[in-house]
Amino acid sequence: IARIAAEKLMPVSLELGGKSPTIVCDDADLDHAVNGVLYGIFSSSGEACIAGSRLFVQRAGDDEFMKRLVAGARKLRVGDPTRPDTQMGPLITAKHRESVERYVALGLEEGGRLLCGGERPSGDGREHGF
Numbered sequence: 001i002a003r004i005a006a007e008k009l010m011p012v013s014l015e016l017g018g019k020s021p022t023i024v025c026d027d028a029d030l031d032h033a034v035n036g037v038l039y040g041i042f043s044s045s046g047e048a049c050i051a052g053s054r055l056f057v058q059r060a061g062d063d064e065f066m067k068r069l070v071a072g073a074r075k076l077r078v079g080d081p082t083r084p085d086t087q088m089g090p091l092i093t094a095k096h097r098e099s100v101e102r103y104v105a106l107g108l109e110e111g112g113r114l115l116c117g118g119e120r121p122s123g124d125g126r127e128h129g130f
Helices: 002-007 030-046 059-075 094-109
Strands: 021-024 054-057
Touching: 021 030, 030 059, 054 059
Parallel strands: 021 054
Antiparallel strands: none
């Protein structure tokens, strides 16, 4: 693609399926950074090619940042995407939900710690969706 674009002098922008990292440095405004991370990974239920699916936090601020991030994630309203108070809607298919659940299980098997969530939302009809 790059060769063809160069031959034709065409400007291009390629989305190459990377793992779009968010980097939070020690001098960051933590509230602003937390809000950016929450939006980056949870908007569109995380189903965006530019979702911030990796997070790097400079060690000096990691405890406070994670405390605020977990508190923000716990406040997210998961539900019907047609409702105005919903902040995170369903995944697209049952297959994708199962894939996410497998990744959560794998992370735990590999020594990860679950700080928020970890189970399917229920109530308000959510147990019938993805």
